[in-house]
Amino acid sequence: MRPLPFFPPAAFEQEREATLEMIRRIGLDPAQRFVLGPAVTELEEEISRETGARYAIACATGSSALALALAAVGVEPGAEVVVPAFGCQPIAGMVVGLGGVPVFADVDPRTLVLDPAAAETAVTSRTTAVVPTHIFATMADMPAFRTMAHDRGLTLVEDAAVAYGAALDGKAAGRWGDAGVFSHAQFKPLGGIGEGGVVVTDDDGVAARCRASRDGDRPDGWSGGMDEMTARFLLRRRRGFTARMRRKAEIARRYTDAFAPLVEAGLLTLPAAEPAPGRFCHVYALLTDRRDDLAAHLREQGIGTHVYYPVPLPRQPAFARFAGRARFPNAEAVGNRNLAIPVWPGLDDEDVDRIIAAVKGFFASAVREQPR
Amino acid sequence: MSMSGPAVDTEWRVPWFDGRASFRDEWPDIAGRVRRVFDNDRFAHGELTLELEEAVGRYTGARYAVGVSSGADALHLALRAAGVGEGDEVVVPAFGPRSSVAAVLRTRATPVFADVDAVSGTLAPDAVAARLSERTKAVVPVHVFARPVDVVALRRITDEAGVAVVEDTMQAMGARAEGVHSGLGGAAGALSFAPWNTLGALGDAGMVITDDAELARRCLLLRHHGRTGEVPGRPSEVSGSAAVVGVNSKMDEIQAAVLLTRLASLDHAIARRRAVAARYTGRLAGLPGVDVPLTTDDQVWPTYVLEVDRRDALADHLARAGVQTAIPCPVPLHLLTGGSPGTYPAAEAASARTLALPVHPDLATADVDHVCAAVALFCEGGRG
Numbered sequence: 001m002r003p004l005p006f007f008p009p010a011a012f013e014q015e016r017e018a019t020l021e022m023i024r025r026i027g028l029d030p031a032q033r034f035v036l037g038p039a040v041t042e043l044e045e046e047i048s049r050e051t052g053a054r055y056a057i058a059c060a061t062g063s064s065a066l067a068l069a070l071a072a073v074g075v076e077p078g079a080e081v082v083v084p085a086f087g088c089q090p091i092a093g094m095v096v097g098l099g100g101v102p103v104f105a106d107v108d109p110r111t112l113v114l115d116p117a118a119a120e121t122a123v124t125s126r127t128t129a130v131v132p133t134h135i136f137a138t139m140a141d142m143p144a145f146r147t148m149a150h151d152r153g154l155t156l157v158e159d160a161a162v163a164y165g166a167a168l169d170g171k172a173a174g175r176w177g178d179a180g181v182f183s184h185a186q187f188k189p190l191g192g193i194g195e196g197g198v199v200v201t202d203d204d205g206v207a208a209r210c211r212a213s214r215d216g217d218r219p220d221g222w223s224g225g226m227d228e229m230t231a232r233f234l235l236r237r238r239r240g241f242t243a244r245m246r247r248k249a250e251i252a253r254r255y256t257d258a259f260a261p262l263v264e265a266g267l268l269t270l271p272a273a274e275p276a277p278g279r280f281c282h283v284y285a286l287l288t289d290r291r292d293d294l295a296a297h298l299r300e301q302g303i304g305t306h307v308y309y310p311v312p313l314p315r316q317p318a319f320a321r322f323a324g325r326a327r328f329p330n331a332e333a334v335g336n337r338n339l340a341i342p343v344w345p346g347l348d349d350e351d352v353d354r355i356i357a358a359v360k361g362f363f364a365s366a367v368r369e370q371p372r
Numbered sequence: 373m374s375m376s377g378p379a380v381d382t383e384w385r386v387p388w389f390d391g392r393a394s395f396r397d398e399w400p401d402i403a404g405r406v407r408r409v410f411d412n413d414r415f416a417h418g419e420l421t422l423e424l425e426e427a428v429g430r431y432t433g434a435r436y437a438v439g440v441s442s443g444a445d446a447l448h449l450a451l452r453a454a455g456v457g458e459g460d461e462v463v464v465p466a467f468g469p470r471s472s473v474a475a476v477l478r479t480r481a482t483p484v485f486a487d488v489d490a491v492s493g494t495l496a497p498d499a500v501a502a503r504l505s506e507r508t509k510a511v512v513p514v515h516v517f518a519r520p521v522d523v524v525a526l527r528r529i530t531d532e533a534g535v536a537v538v539e540d541t542m543q544a545m546g547a548r549a550e551g552v553h554s555g556l557g558g559a560a561g562a563l564s565f566a567p568w569n570t571l572g573a574l575g576d577a578g579m580v581i582t583d584d585a586e587l588a589r590r591c592l593l594l595r596h597h598g599r600t601g602e603v604p605g606r607p608s609e610v611s612g613s614a615a616v617v618g619v620n621s622k623m624d625e626i627q628a629a630v631l632l633t634r635l636a637s638l639d640h641a642i643a644r645r646r647a648v649a650a651r652y653t654g655r656l657a658g659l660p661g662v663d664v665p666l667t668t669d670d671q672v673w674p675t676y677v678l679e680v681d682r683r684d685a686l687a688d689h690l691a692r693a694g695v696q697t698a699i700p701c702p703v704p705l706h707l708l709t710g711g712s713p714g715t716y717p718a719a720e721a722a723s724a725r726t727l728a729l730p731v732h733p734d735l736a737t738a739d740v741d742h743v744c745a746a747v748a749l750f751c752e753g754g755r756g
Contacts (some may be wrong), residue, residue: 009413018411020403023626027395027402027574032387034567034574049489060441060576063597077480089597089614096617097479099458132655193415193442194575194624214472216444224442227575229626310612318598320613 006304007187015236019193022232036215036225036268042230044198046238050165051172053180053196053200054206056230059214060224060367062183063090065197067097070129072199072209073155075100079128082154084114085312085331086131091159092319095131099138102322103127104314110274112136112285112338113247116144120152129155134163134173136203136271136285136308136340137252139278141178142168149177161197162300164190165245168278174200174294179210184234186281188240196230210255247345248281251352254286255341267363283308286359297362298341303355332335386730386739388696389568391607393734399631405629417596418621425579425629428563431644432545432553434581436588439623441562446578447475447540449621450560451510452591453580454536456481460509463535465495466703466706466719467516471539473705475562481509485706487716492666493677493726494521510536513553515544516700521556523549530558536646538562543569543674546642555581560591565631568732570645570672571638573627583603595621644733645673648740652676652729655744659751661688675700676731678747683727686750693746698728 133296156177175182537558554560
């Protein structure tokens with residue numbers, strides 16, 4: 001049986017020869033533009049068109065896109081920014097990098113995205129911005145955050161790093177706040193052959209400030225543009241994007257149907273099956289108290305898994321000084337209980353059945369082994 | 373006014389950078405390495421980045437080399453790893469690249485400017501001494517135009533004050549002073565591999581070089597979000613936790629592939645740059661209103677920079693002759709951040725007088741002669 005790693009193996013293999021030819025052409029292009037050239041402009045135009053955003057600004061990484069967006073909406077030294085306690089380091093790290101203060105708020109225990117009610121209680125008179133992050137398969141409740149931002153006079157930066165192509169109420173991810181951020185690193189939904197990120201916005205001022213900072217026109221700029229080969233590759237990978245996401249959604253549906261009895265038996269919960277607006281399929285995570293045993297069981301059967309964000313941001317040494325005595329039980333619980341299983345588009349139906357059988361087999365034996 | 377001197381071909385084009393001829397030769401090797409990237413299936417910070425770190429370590433003699441996504445990031449991380457942070461002061465030259473100031477501002481420290489030496493254009497040790505305070509944490513000599521800064525003289529001042537020297541070597545990969553590679557005279561050095569540098573990628577990449585194990589360890593942490601213990605391809609059990617607030621600064625594997633190929637022929641490329649620079653100097657020295665750069669044996673010529681009385685007029689004249697030039701520091705750095713004119717006279721003079729000519733390794737002798745003829749026409753023919 002072939003091994004089924006967690007991250008999609010050889011996902012770009014069919015692009016290999018075309019990518020080599022593309023790199024050769026960039027090297028031999030008389031214009032000799034390697035960063036922020038015509039391919040980057042074309043990608044920015046495509047992303048604007050696809051998301052409906054007036055402006056798209058492509059930069060070196062998803063993290064730098066977030067930093068550009070935060071600085072552009074006015075996060076300055078001393079400014080408080082409400083961020084989720086469960087997520088990747090840059091959500092808090094980029095705020096600190098700008099001299100701001102991350103204020104953590106807990107996530108919804110079912111959908112794992114920033115809980116609007118928790119975020120609201122974290123707002124103070126010093127709060128400048130709130131940063132809901134879309135997680136795994138669920139967009140944050142953006143209508144609620146829009147209302148909150150409006151009512152409390154905050155700016156809203158939408159962290160759509162993993163949600164390129166998702167939509168809520170017919171409006172694209174990235175379009176709900178003053179600025180939205182995408183990552184295009186290798187394993188993101190629209191992933192590239194290097195690092196890359198994009199800011200989208202409708203606001204003239206935000207766009208101009210992001211561009212000035214990226215292009216090094218400001219002495220305090222975060223700097224760093226996307227390179228031409230990454231942009232050219234992403235333009236190419238857009239072909240087939242919809243089909244890949246459709247296949248991932250299909251696999252997710254099969255998982256959800258197959259695991260329904262385990263959910264009913266109280267052995268598992270499935271964030272991707274919880275009712276929530278703005279569903280997409282980037283990561284398919286299971287929540288179970290027996291996470292580590294399940295991971296070991298799947299590994300024995302050649303199935304790779306991944307634990308996301310095991311330690312909540314406020315408990316990591318880098319950010320503990322911003323957390324005070326606040327507690328984040330939902331972020332703790334999901335950090336201890338999540339296990340993501342493979343959901344890459346190259347899985348065939350047999351692979352999916354194998355993964356389903358392995359998960360079910362674990363819980364069947366677990367049930368048998370339970371003390372009477 | 374009648375035209376005198378030799379006529380200049382108006383159809384001739386000399387771009388700032390054109391590496392196509394070298395790229396054609398390098399392509400089979402680069403393609404082979406890019407295939408390895410596909411085989412490894414890892415496109416940022418993987419096997420080729422590690423291989424490049426080792427190769428740059430061997431080439432420069434640095435004990436540690438840490439690959440990052442750009443030269444600007446390299447300087448930023450080196451400063452943070454040297455302990456620079458909020459409330460600190462960092463002395464930088466008033467004449468230099470904006471990226472030096474940006475790297476300091478990103479650490480939340482305050483840049484404090486010092487004037488440059490009127491002859492070399494690099495940070496003047498005496499000027500640095502006058503700018504040190506109790507809050508000074510680091511001094512950033514910039515090897516502007518790859519003229520090695522006299523780090524030994526600088527360290528007599530900084531060592532006594534307990535201040536770290538973090539060198540912004542800019543494009544100066546390959547430059548050595550007294551056998552020590554640029555960037556290794558102080559706590560750490562930042563290398564930039566931007567496309568037109570002596571060692572250039574097909575995009576952005578950079579590296580921190582240092583002999584200090586602890587400083588290197590901190591750079592490793594900082595470049596991956598502050599995560600501890602990550603081994604490429606094998607995230608350790610603690611990789612999900614950040615020890616310090618870091619950034620995402622991975623080197624792209626394809627850029628590492630390009631750089632590995634080019635590092636193997638770097639000395640040859642530098643020899644070509646030296647030949648171009650020597651031809652410029654031979655033809656331009658003595659022209660009225662133009663000073664050719666100081667030439668030392670250890671220069672690697674990432675740029676060839678003239679000092680010119682009527683700089684902007686010469687730049688316009690060269691543009692009309694099809695020659696792309698660059699103004700290295702259009703605005704002195706202290707004026708970008710609210711300082712007053714007249715504070716750093718040497719930096720301000722250098723900023724107003726310097727003009728960089730194309731000097732890449734593929735530049736043909738005929739191109740060099742075209743540029744020289746155009747400069748001579750400007751200087752001697754009274755045009756512009």
